[in-house]
Amino acid sequence: MAINRPLHPESRLVHAGSLRSQFGETSEAMFLTQGHVYESAEECEARFKGELPGYLYARFSNPTVEMFEQRMAALEGAEAARATASGMAAVTAAILAQVSAGDHVVAAKALFGSSRWLTDELLPRYGVETTLVDGEDLDQWRAAVRPNTRTALIESPANPTLSIVDIAGVAEIVHSVGASLVVDNVFATPLWQSPLELGADCVVYSTTKHIDGQGRCLGGVILGSQAFIQAHIFNFLRQTGPAMSPFNAWVMLKGLETLAVRVRQQTANAGAVADALASHPKMSKLIYPGRADHPQAELIARQMRAGSTLVALEVKGGKEAAFRFMNALSLVKISNNLGDAKSLITHPATTTHQRFDNAARAAMGVSDGLLRLSVGLEHADDLIADLADALDRA
Numbered sequence: 001m002a003i004n005r006p007l008h009p010e011s012r013l014v015h016a017g018s019l020r021s022q023f024g025e026t027s028e029a030m031f032l033t034q035g036h037v038y039e040s041a042e043e044c045e046a047r048f049k050g051e052l053p054g055y056l057y058a059r060f061s062n063p064t065v066e067m068f069e070q071r072m073a074a075l076e077g078a079e080a081a082r083a084t085a086s087g088m089a090a091v092t093a094a095i096l097a098q099v100s101a102g103d104h105v106v107a108a109k110a111l112f113g114s115s116r117w118l119t120d121e122l123l124p125r126y127g128v129e130t131t132l133v134d135g136e137d138l139d140q141w142r143a144a145v146r147p148n149t150r151t152a153l154i155e156s157p158a159n160p161t162l163s164i165v166d167i168a169g170v171a172e173i174v175h176s177v178g179a180s181l182v183v184d185n186v187f188a189t190p191l192w193q194s195p196l197e198l199g200a201d202c203v204v205y206s207t208t209k210h211i212d213g214q215g216r217c218l219g220g221v222i223l224g225s226q227a228f229i230q231a232h233i234f235n236f237l238r239q240t241g242p243a244m245s246p247f248n249a250w251v252m253l254k255g256l257e258t259l260a261v262r263v264r265q266q267t268a269n270a271g272a273v274a275d276a277l278a279s280h281p282k283m284s285k286l287i288y289p290g291r292a293d294h295p296q297a298e299l300i301a302r303q304m305r306a307g308s309t310l311v312a313l314e315v316k317g318g319k320e321a322a323f324r325f326m327n328a329l330s331l332v333k334i335s336n337n338l339g340d341a342k343s344l345i346t347h348p349a350t351t352t353h354q355r356f357d358n359a360a361r362a363a364m365g366v367s368d369g370l371l372r373l374s375v376g377l378e379h380a381d382d383l384i385a386d387l388a389d390a391l392d393r394a
C-alpha cells in the first residue's frame with residue numbers, strides 16, 4: 001500500500017525511492033546491467049525520443065542508481081537529483097555545465113583542494129574567469145559579482161578549517177546579478193543543513209564521505225530544482241559520462257539507511273571530543289561548529305541544525321608537533337578520507353592542500369599545525385583517551 005503521509009527524514013532514508021521488482025525483494029535489487037532490451041524497434045525509438053518511459057543505457061539511467069537519486073532527493077527536499085562517479089565529478093559538472101567562455105565564477109577561497117584546482121586552473125583554460133573571496137565576508141561577495149557572473153561555489157563548513165559561509169546572504173548577492181549558488185554540503189551532511197531551503201540553487205555531495213560512511217565506494221550527487229537539473233546537469237552528464245556505477249549506488253542506498261543514526265552518534269562523539277580537548281595546554285586552537293566558542297556561533301545557530309562530525313585542531317609547534325601527535329595515535333587512524341565509521345585524522349597542509357604555496361594556504365587558514373579530525377563511531381571515551389594520550393606524548 002502506498003504511504004500517503006509526510007515522513008520524517010529517518011523514514012525517508014530507509015524507504016524513499018525503493019523500486020521493487022516482480023520478486024518483491026526486501027533489500028533494493030542491484031541491477032548490474034549496462035543496457036536494456038526492447039520488445040520492438042518502435043518501442044526502442046519511442047524510448048529514445050522520450051515518448052515512452054523506461055531505461056536506455058547505464059550512462060543515462062539505471063534502476064539502482066535511480067533509487068539512490070530518488071532517496072537523496074527525498075532527503076534533501078530537492079525536486080531532482082543526479083548521481084555521479086565521485087564527489088569531484090559532481091562539483092565539476094555542477095560548475096562546468098553552467099558556464100561558457102566569457103563567463104565569470106565567484107568562489108570562496110576555503111575549498112577542498114581539487115575544487116580549487118577547478119576554479120584556479122581548469123576554468124581559466126576555457127575562458128572562464130574566477131574571483132576568489134573570503135567566503136565569510138559578504139562585502140567581498142558584493143564587490144566580486146558582475147553582470148557576467150554565472151555561478152558561485154562555496155563549502156560550509158569548509159574543508160578543512162570549518163569556517164562558515166552565510167548561505168542565505170551569499171544566495172541573495174549572487175541572485176542579484178542573475179547567478180546561481182552551488183553549495184558543497186559534505187561537512188554539514190543532509191541531516192544538519194539544507195542549503196536549498198536557505199536559497200541555494202544546487203547542492204552537491206561527495207557520497208564517498210558520510211553517505212557511504214564505511215569507506216567503501218566513491219560517489220557523488222547533484223541536487224536542485226527540476227528546472228535547474230534539466231537546464232544544466234541532465235544532458236551534461238548524459239553526454240560526458242561520469243555515471244555512478246549500479247554497485248556503488250547500491251552501497252550508497254544501504255549507507256543512507258543508517259545515515260541518521262551514524263551522523264547523530266558521530267556528531268555527539270565530535271562534540272564530546274571537542275569539549276574534552278578544547279582547553280588542553282598543547283592545543284593552540286580548536287574549532288568545532290557545535291561549540292559556543294566557534295567564532296561564527298550565531299550564524300551556525302541560524303543555518304545549521306547541529307555541529308558536524310569534524311573537528312579542526314591546531315597543536316602548538318607547527319608541522320613537527322602535528323606529526324608527532326598523529327604518529328602517537330593508536331585508535332584514530334591517519335588517512336585523508338572523512339565521514340567514516342572509523343575516526344580519521346588528516347594533516348591538510350601536506351595532503352589535501354599540499355599543492356598550494358604557504359601564502360595561499362595561509363589565506364585559506366590552513367596552517368602547518370592544523371589537523372582535521374573526522375570523528376567516527378568508536379566510544380567517545382576511547383577516542384578522548386587516545387587523543388589526550390597522544391597530545392601528552394607529542
Ligand SMILES: Cc1ncc(COP(=O)(O)O)c(C=O)c1O
Pocket residue numbers: 086087088089091112155159184186187206207208209218219220
Ligand atoms: C568537501 C569535499 N568536496 C568534494 C570532495 C571530493 O569527493 P570525492 O573524493 O568523492 O571525489 C571531497 C573529498 O575529499 C571533500 O572533502
